[in-house]
Amino acid sequence: MQYTLLILILPLLSFILLGLVDSKWKPRVAGSIGTSVLGIVALLSYFTAWKYFSSAGFSGTYETLIPFHVEWLRFTEQLHIDLGILLDPISVMMLVVVSTVSLMVHIYSFGYMKGERGFERYYAFLSLFTFSMLGLVVATNIFQMYIFWELVGVSSYLLIGFYYTKPEAVAASKKAFIVTRFADLGFLIGILILSFYTRTFDFGILTSGDANVFAGMTGATFMGASVLSWATALIFIGGAGKSAMFPLHIWLPDAMEGPTPVSALIHAATMVVAGVYLVARLFPIYHFYTPDVLHGIAYVGAFTSLFAAVIACVQTDIKRVLAFSTISQIGYMMVSLGVSGYGGHEGLGYMASMFHLFTHAMFKALLFLGAGSIIHAVHSNEMSRMGGLRKYMPVTHITFLVACLAISGIPPFSGFFSKDEILSATMHFEPALGYLMSFTAGLTAFYMFRLYYNIFWGKEHKQEHTPHESPWAMTIPLIFLATVTVFAGFIPFGEFVSSDRKPFESELEPMVAGMSIVVALIAIFFARYMYRKENPLPDKLANTFAGLHKAASHRFYIDEVYMFITKKIIFNHVSTPIAWFDRHVIDGTMNGLATVTQWGSLKIKWFQSGRIQQYAYVILLGALIIAALVIFI
Amino acid sequence: MTGLFDNFFSGSVPLEGYIIVSLIMFFAGVYGFLSRRSLLMILISIELILNAADINFAAFNRYLYPGHMEGFFFTIFTIAISACETAVAIAIVINIYRNLNNVDVDNLQELKEPDSPEEIKK
């Protein structure tokens, strides 16, 4: 399966090509190149998935395939950094997800970004992002993953700051980069600790379950916890940064300053699930050696999920609502991984997490693209500027409704199946956590339908010009993704992805399923009652719970806390003295040297008179004096 | 001093004779180099200085190392080098003359940074 290398190479070539020609070609040409390359990549990914699952499935266990592999840097006999392509169920699934969503976004951007300045640059960055994300997914070792992880961060930075003339976009891109970079420091340290003790980067060896790999770490502890726990926890911090887990989630809502298709691709479907993917990739280590860390991940995920869902209920910017919804849903995936066991039905959480990752990527991309379509029509992100749009934008309306039903967990849409499996896995682990997640699911349904009714129903807001349906380039991806969302739930996901790579059949648990449907329906009807027509109830509720409402709409003041820590504490007590030292001591020394030199040169400048004969006088006089000294003394 | 007078009218030419002649020539050259302002005069002075050195080479070679030929060849090479130097120097002088209309060495200060703002205006 050597051809899989093309999946990586093609987007890279496309990036270089589009990046170099920049504005020399017509935007349409550049866009067509980017899109057709992505089309090929998507086809190759589908082909790979089909071949992988059909050929490997019969032996009972899905093997890991490494069709391409080069040794890049060799440090010691065991420790070397390689580059390669690794195919196993989750990486193949991710290939499909990334290339599909990316292709949809490429097509969609034709319509959405039409006439924008820097259209070619936009497509170049999209190609770069796709390349990095695919590289991350197929990484054969943790260091290669780290490299592409950072590349993904860079392309995310570039795309959030795409409108570089807008100060908010620039600030948001910096915020995203710094916060994730900060988390990546943890990731890097984790990698270093892990490789220091195990002397390998390779996923195959690390996740083999062979206890000899970690033999070097037994007994090594640091501050009361084993070194391995520290390593895996630090690696999780890296994942938490990319996946916007509390308290490193603050960058994601701001990242919505980027173009909406970018939000759909990066900040909903692909990059933000990299953290989930990372944990899933190292799942055997977490499960067998550091179960405490794994449970910690579950609780962090659960808290983040609830926390983000509450905030999402009161936000008014539709992209912000979707951003918090994304954080919440990634929390679900993390919970699901955290509660999972290993093998067969024990590993339901693992499978459910990957399943939810897959379905979420589809319907969240759909939601974002739908939101983009709405924003395209009304030129605003604010919910209050919308209302009654269902008459003007039928396609967007239907597809958005499908996505809302899916995320709320209404059968037969895909979100129902994946979410339901997460809930049952959680129930088995700890019923209280299960009920909490069910409550969060209810909140999810509520805020999604609040969004839906506010946009498409409710009072019609007077627009400057009548909203109209988006062009075909934007509606085709919507329809495609909606179709996937409707049918993806029927994929027997357990046949393909499981913690021990042996296919197993998962079935719905009627109790859990029934309860989640009921909760979702109640939440939807509540939302319908409050927002379909004008109703004083929302304001009344807001007044009753004034404190909670205010705190939630300020995102629980997490940003303020960060600002306080950075500005008041770090800037004042660390940075200012360092800056003083730099300016006065280091610069002072350098300036002093320069001043002395300058003063000295001005003083001796007259030596260099430019008159040959003066020089000759001096030379002759000097020669005579030296000769006289030598001879007479 | 006595050596010179001993051989004043008898015997062969003493080595000091040559050295004194070249010394006079050399310091005449030095005087010209230091005092004259015309570039061509400076060149003439340089020729004198080089020639003085040549005489020394030849004389020392002849008197002290009669079997060898180092001084002899050195003289030949010096003559060749002074021919080169003169050719290039005169090309430069002519070029300067084209630009400044004279060959006065005091005028050649274009590359120097002016000492004061007044000079910049000039």
Place this chain on the structure above:
Amino acid sequence: MVELIIFYVLAIVISVFSIMAVSSKRLIRSATYLLFVLLATAGLYLLLDYEYLFAVQTAVYAGGIMVLFIFAILLTHKPGDRVPNEPKRQRILSIILSVAGFAFCAHIIFHNINRVYQLVPANEINVKQLGMTLMGTEKFEYLLPFETISILLLACMVGAIMIARKRS
């Protein structure tokens, strides 16, 4: 005896004309005095039994270089032009320095010269021997300096043409 007389004549010619060459007000005269000095030097070489050096000195210096000088002078000065007077201070300073240097060197020469040399009557250096030495690569043979000088001459030729050519 005859040699001594010839030497004195040449020495006087060299001394007088060197001083006149550097102190004359007219450039063309200076050049002429320089020519006399160079020819007298050629005479000294003859006195030292270096016939070949005599020939080179006459041909290259007195022939080639002097022609260059005269051309340069005629190109840059009208006939009869006098060089303007140098500042008195500069001249006096130069005289003092030169005389001091001269006195110093003369002092050293007469107090330190080694008198053990002997003037051996030398055979005439024939041109064949010269050529062999110049082209040889053994010890005391001079092929490398010779080649270096030829490169230098070439470079000078190119340089001089480049510098002096008229720019459009």
